[in-house]
Amino acid sequence: MMMFLAAAVALFVSMALVLVRLYAGPSLYDRVLAVNSFGTLTVLLIAVLGFLNGRPDFLDIALLYALINFVGTIAILKFFRYRAIGDVSQVPNSKGAKK
């Protein structure tokens, strides 16, 4: 129990650090990385909260969050590369790379 509480506090501290990077982060990729790692910390926090409340069945939900986080980051990065989300073949490649 004590260990889970310590883990929760450590997760909160690292969430605060990620928030600072997200707000201050000079480049675009700092911010994308910050959101991605915030998603990972969310997954971990859901798992730790499940054990803290004595209901570890929340682990399934944490897994689903991890999947969503991955797909979301891919979508954002794909958008940077091609300036489109759906059918990439319509969009000229060079234009996306230039920006």
Next chain:
Amino acid sequence: MIGTFVDIVLFAMLVLTAFAIVKTDRLFAVVMLSGVFSLLSALLFVALDAVDVAFTEAAVGAGISTVLMLGTIALTSRTEKKSSISSPLPFIVVLITGVALVYGTIDMPNFGDAAAPAQQHVAPEYLKGSLEDVEIPNVVTTILASYRGYDTLGETAVVFTAGIGVLLLLSGLGRRRKDEDEEDA
């Protein structure tokens, strides 16, 4: 005790993120911050045991709407336009609405209260009647697909229409851009 601590930390981070969203004028950072905002509110929903709501919030708020906002930024501008008129009216409206909302929560039942109207009224009937009325063992399925069947059908129609609209808009915009490029060349 632990629950209160978790709630306080999560709400503090939520408020800080909201202030950061208001203060930042680079729209890309605002989109990323709003993604984190909905992840934080999803965490609060998990802390309240509303796992399905939390999941919707994470999928729609942090996933889909981030991408849609990025699409909007690509079509419009990357920085916020400074408003030329500064009037206290919006702040006053927001303040009054907030006070009214807080006032509205005062006589609501406590979290998890067994005597709350929501637990007294239809919920016991659903639990009791679902097996006899519809003969499906899962109560959640019974409520969604039978007791609130028309409601679910309407919801599905709305979501489907919205999805088709967004897809049409996005693909149409991409094609128009390509046409313009060919005209330029």
